Amino acid sequence: MPELPEAETIVRGLRAALEGQRIASAEFFAKRVSPDDPDALSGRRIRAVKRYGKQVLIDFEDGAAVLVKLGMTGALRLANDQTPYTRARLNLDSGATLLFDDIRQFGSLRLIAAPPAKLGPDPLEITADDFVARLRARDTQLKRLLLDQTFLRGIGNIYADEALFRAGIHPKARTRRLSAARARALHEAVVRLLQEAIELRGSSVSDYVDAEGKKGGFQLLHNVYRKHGQPCPRCGHLIARTVIGQRGTHYCPACQKA
DNA sequence: CTTAATGTTCCCCA
DNA sequence: TTGGGGAACATTAA
Numbered sequence: 500m501p502e503l504p505e506a507e508t509i510v511r512g513l514r515a516a517l518e519g520q521r522i523a524s525a526e527f528f529a530k531r532v533s534p535d536d537p538d539a540l541s542g543r544r545i546r547a548v549k550r551y552g553k554q555v556l557i558d559f560e561d562g563a564a565v566l567v568k569l570g571m572t573g574a575l576r577l578a579n580d581q582t583p584y585t586r587a588r589l590n591l592d593s594g595a596t597l598l599f600d601d602i603r604q605f606g607s608l609r610l611i612a613a614p615p616a617k618l619g620p621d622p623l624e625i626t627a628d629d630f631v632a633r634l635r636a637r638d639t640q641l642k643r644l645l646l647d648q649t650f651l652r653g654i655g656n657i658y659a660d661e662a663l664f665r666a667g668i669h670p671k672a673r674t675r676r677l678s679a680a681r682a683r684a685l686h687e688a689v690v691r692l693l694q695e696a697i698e699l700r701g702s703s704v705s706d707y708v709d710a711e712g713k714k715g716g717f718q719l720l721h722n723v724y725r726k727h728g729q730p731c732p733r734c735g736h737l738i739a740r741t742v743i744g745q746r747g748t749h750y751c752p753a754c755q756k757a
Numbered sequence: 758c759t760t761a762a763t764g765t766t767c768c769c770c771a
Numbered sequence: 772t773t774g775g776g777g778a779a780c781a782t783t784a785a
Contacts, residue, residue, distance in 0.1 A: 502763060571764055603781050605764055655763055704763065
C-alpha cells in the first residue's frame with residue numbers, strides 16, 4: 500500500500516490524535532509486530548509522528564520510537580473496528596485507538612532504540628544538482644534506480660513508473676547514458692508527481708486507506724501504472740508491460756525512449 | 758490452477 | 772564492491 504504520498508497522508512492524519520498522547524496499553528497479534536512484552540510501549544509519551552521515506556516513525560519523549568513499515572498491505576487507522584488482519588493495537592490515554600492492519604504481513608511494527616537504518620535523501624528535499632550527481636554515480640536501469648531506497652527514499656512501483664512516463668524515459672534506460680538535461684527533467688517530474696499525489700491523498704489501487712480509513716484519489720490520474728493494453732494518454736500507442744527486478748513495469752514504448 | 762499485487766531481504770553468481 | 776537474478780515471506784483476487 501505505501502509509497503511516499505500514502506505514508507505522508509497517513510502521518511498527517513495521525514498527528515493531531517497521537518502527538519502529546521501517552522500509550523496506555525498495547526496488544527500484538529502477529530510475529531512481525533514487536534515486542535514480546537506488550538508492556539514495552541505502555542507509559543511512553545508520543546513526541547512526534549514523522550515520515551521517513553515510506554515508513555512511519557512514532558517518536559517517544561524518551562528517545563525510543565516505533566517504526567512502522569507498511570509493506571504491501573499495511574494500514575494505520577485511528578479506529579476501533581478490528582478485523583481478522585489487525586496485527587497490533589495501541590490504546591492511548593485519550594481513549595483513541597490506533598490499529599495496524601496488514602493482510603499480507605510483509606509489514607512490521609517495531610520498537611526501536613536508535614534511528615532507523617539510513618536511507619537515501621528524501622525526493623522532495625534533494626536538489627536537482629544532487630539528484631543528477633547521485634544518478635550519475637550509478638550504473639543501472641532507471642527503474643531499478645528509482646526503486647532503490649538507498650538512492651532516494653520513498654518511491655515505489657507506482658510512482659517509479661509514473662515518473663518515468665512523465666519524464667519520457669524508458670524504464671530500462673541506463674543511468675550512465677542519461678544526459679544531465681534528462682536527469683534534471685526526471686528530478687522535476689518526480690517532485691511534481693509526488694506533490695500532486697500528496698495533494699490527492701495518495702493512490703488507492705487495492706488496499707490503501709489513510710488514517711481515517713478513507714481512500715486516496717491519485718489513482719484516477721495514473722497514466723501507465725497497470726494500464727497495459729490501454730492507449731497512452733499522450734500519443735495513443737498501447738501501454739506495454741514488462742518485468743524489471745521482479746516488479747511489473749508499465750510504460751509507453753512510443754513516448755519513453757532509451 | 759496460474760498469475761499478479763503499493764515491499765523487503767537474503768543468497769548466489771558475475 | 773557493484774549489479775543482477777531468483778526465492779522467500781503471506782494473502783487475496785482475477
